[in-house]
Amino acid sequence: MAAQRKISERTVERISRYRRLLESIHATSDNPFIYSHEIASLCGLTAAQVRRDLMTIGFSGSSARGYEVAELLRSASSFLGFSHERRMALVGIGYLGRALLDYFVDRNPLFKLCAAFDADPGKVDRVIHGVRCYPVTQLKTVLATHQVSTGIITVPADAAQNIAWELVEAGVTGILNFAPVQIRVPANVFIENLDLTSALEKVAYFAGNFSDKERTKK
C-alpha cells in the first residue's frame, strides 16, 4: 500500500497538528508571522522537521520575518482536503462509540458524521450527540444515501472484520478502527488501527522502566 502514497502517514499527522496550532494562533495572536522554530517548539519537534513538512505543502524556506500564519493555515487546510465535506459514519454505539460521536461531531465542520449503527435494537432509532442511529442491517442503504467515504469502527473485536467488509462494500475508502484486532481491507482502502490497549501497555512499559531506573539510581 505504501507505494501508492507519496506522502507518509506521519507527515499527514504532523500537518494536521500544525493546522490546528495555526488555527488557534490565527484566532488569538496579533502577530501575523511565525517562525518554523516556534511551530517546532509548540509541537515538540525540530525546526528542520517542520521546514521539511512545510515544503510538502508548498513552502520552500521561511523568510527573515517567518511564515505568514494565514497563508500557512490555508495551505495546510487545502493539503488536508478541507475544501469539501467528508461524510462519515460510526459502527458500534457502546460507551466508546458514544464518546467518539461527542468528540468528533463538532470538531471539524467539514467532517460530517451522518450516521451511527448498532446491532442492538435498543440502541438505535434515536439521535445521540446529534447523530442519527440506525440498525446495522440498514448500513449499506444509509451509507449509499449519504455518500459516506470514511468509517469509524467501535464494535467488539469479533465483529470488527465483518463490519469492515460491509463498510468497504458500501463504498467506504478509509477506516479508523478502535476494535483491538487486525483488520484486513482491500489495497484501495486505507485503514488506521488505533489500539488503545497497546498504547496503554506501551506507556506502562516505559513508565515502569523509567521508574526502575530511578530506583536503581537511588
Add this chain to the structure above:
Amino acid sequence: MAAQRKISERTVERISRYRRLLESIHATSDNPFIYSHEIASLCGLTAAQVRRDLMTIGFSGSSARGYEVAELLRSASSFLGFSHERRMALVGIGYLGRALLDYFVDRNPLFKLCAAFDADPGKVDRVIHGVRCYPVTQLKTVLATHQVSTGIITVPADAAQNIAWELVEAGVTGILNFAPVQIRVPANVFIENLDLTSALEKVAYFAGNFSDKERTKK
C-alpha cells in the same frame, strides 16, 4: 529521551499485540505451536519483522515445528512487565474519560485503575464503571496513597498541561494523553500523545486520495 531506551516504542506496541494474539490462541487452539509467518499473517506484518521482535524477548529463531505458544506468551508477558500490578489513574470524567474507564477497567487484570478525577463537583464522589471518582484537588493525596505510576489525561486541551505537571509531581512516570495538545514532561517521564483528531484527519486524507484515484481511473 530515545537514548535512554534500547527498545523502540513500535517494538513494544507489536509485542503487546503478539501477547494478546497468543493469549487468544492459547485459550482456543489445540495446537501448542505457532510459526512466525502465522503470527505475521494474523498481525499484518512480515515474518522477518516478527522474528526480529521475538529475538528481543529472548527467542532466537523458530524451530522446524515453530514456537511454543505457552512459552512465547509467558515471555511476552514478562517482557511487558506483567509480573506485578501497575496502578493507574484517569483525569477528566467527560464522555471520553468515562468510556475509557469502561474500556480499560477489566482489560488487563494487572492494570489497576485506582481513581478518576474531575474539577466538576457534580462528577465526583461516586463510582463509575467500578472506579472511584475524586475532586481533582485531592489528586496528589490519592495518587500517593495508591502509588499510582501511570496517568491517563482526558481533560480539555487548555487544562492538560497543568494536569500533566500535577501527575508528575505526584510521582507518575508514564502518561497517555488524549487532550489534543502537545504536553511537555521531564525527561524521566514517558508520554504518549494519542491525538484522535489527527488520526481521523489522516484517514480522511488517504480515503479521499484513494477515492480520487479510483475516480480518475474511471
